[in-house]
Amino acid sequence: MIVEALTDNRNRTASAVRSYFTKHGGTLGETGSVSFMFDRLGEITYKASVGTADAVLEAAIEAGAEDVQSGDEAHVVTCAFEDIGEVSKALEAALGDAESVKIVWRPQTMTTLDEEKAQTMMKLLDVLEDDDDVQNVHSNFEVSDEVLAKLTAA
Template identity: 70%
Template sequence: MAGHSQFKNIMHRKGRQDAVRAKMFSKLSKEITVAAKMGGPDVDSNARLRLAVQNAKSQSMPKDNIQRAINKSQGGDAEDYESIRYEGYGPGGVAVIVETLTDNRNRTAGAVRSYFTKHGGNMGETGSVSFMFDRVGEIVYKPEAGDDDTVMMAAIESGADDVSSDSDGHVVICTFENIGDVSSALEKDLGEADSVNVVWKPQTNTDLDEDKAGTLMKLMAAFDDDEDVQSVFSNFQVSDEVMAKLTAA
C-alpha cells in the first residue's frame, strides 16, 4: 500500500480517536461552508457542495453539523477562504502536494514552507510536482461492501475507470468530472461509501527506507495538525516491514 492511505492508517492507529474525529469534522465543515458560499446552499445544483456533503456523510459526520456548516455560509460573518495548492519535495525526494483553505495566505505559506524545511524537504513552485500525479475521483468501500467481482461489476456499470481490491477494501477510481455520477450509482448498488474524495493519484511511487519514512511521517503529521491544510498527497511507498515498524513506534 502506498502514499496517502498509508499515512492515514498510521495516524489513526497512533492518535486518540476522539481528537482525530474532531479535527476531521472541523476540516469537513470548512469545505462544506466554502462550497456552499461559492455555489449556493442547494446540494442538487452545487456539485462541489454535493461532493463535500457526500464525503462528510461517509465519515459519519452528524446531519446537524452538516446543516450548520451550510447555514454558516449564508451568514454575513462567514469567513472568506481561498483554495491554495502548495507543492514540494519531502525526505527521499518524494513529491508532496498540500491543499489548503485559508483566510491568510501569508500565514499558510509560511507555515507550509517551515514544515518542509524542518523535515528535510523544500517547497517548490506551483506545478513543480503535480505533473507527476493525475487528478481523479477516489471512492473507497470497506470489504463488507461485497466480494471483488461484485464491486468490479458495480464499478463498470457506474462508469468508473478502475477498481482495486485487497484485504483493506475496495478503491474505485473515476475521472474528476464524473465523481458525482459514479459515487451516486455505486451507492445504489453497494450502499454508502467509506469515503468519497477528489485526490492526486501518483503516476509512479518512490520507495523509502525506515529512516526516511519516519521523517516523512513527521512531515505529514505537521501538515495534518495545521487547521489550514485540508489534504496532503504524496508518491511515497514503504514495505510492509517498514509499515509495521512505523505503526508500532
C-alpha cells in the first residue's frame, strides 16, 4: 500500500499514519519501501462522449500514450510518468479538455485477501480516507465478489 499525504507537519502526519497501520495489524515502512511493486504512470480520463474507442485510441497513439481502456462511461489513457505533460497537451489538442489528469501507482501484481484480512484492510482504508492530510491511497489487494458481498451485508 502506498499512502500519499500533503501536510504542514510531517512528524504529525507520519505518526498518525503509523498509528493507523499499527491499530489495524500492519506496519509503516520507510519511504519507497514498497514502490518497487508498483509502476508510476500518468492517467488521463475523458468522458465517453468525446469520441469512439477507435478515435481515442488513434489520438492516444499519436500523442505517445502507452494504453487506452475504453468503456461505456469513460476512456482512460495511460502513459509514462515522465510523458504526462506532453501526452495530455497533445490529447487536449485532439480531444479537448480531459476530465482528469493525474499520477497513479498501478500495482504490478495483485494479492487476493480472505474475508478476515479484507475486513481489516477495509477498516484501514476508511481510517486513512478520513485523515485530512492523506491525499491518495494506492494498494495491490483484491477481494473476491463473494467476500465483498459478505462484507457489505454485515
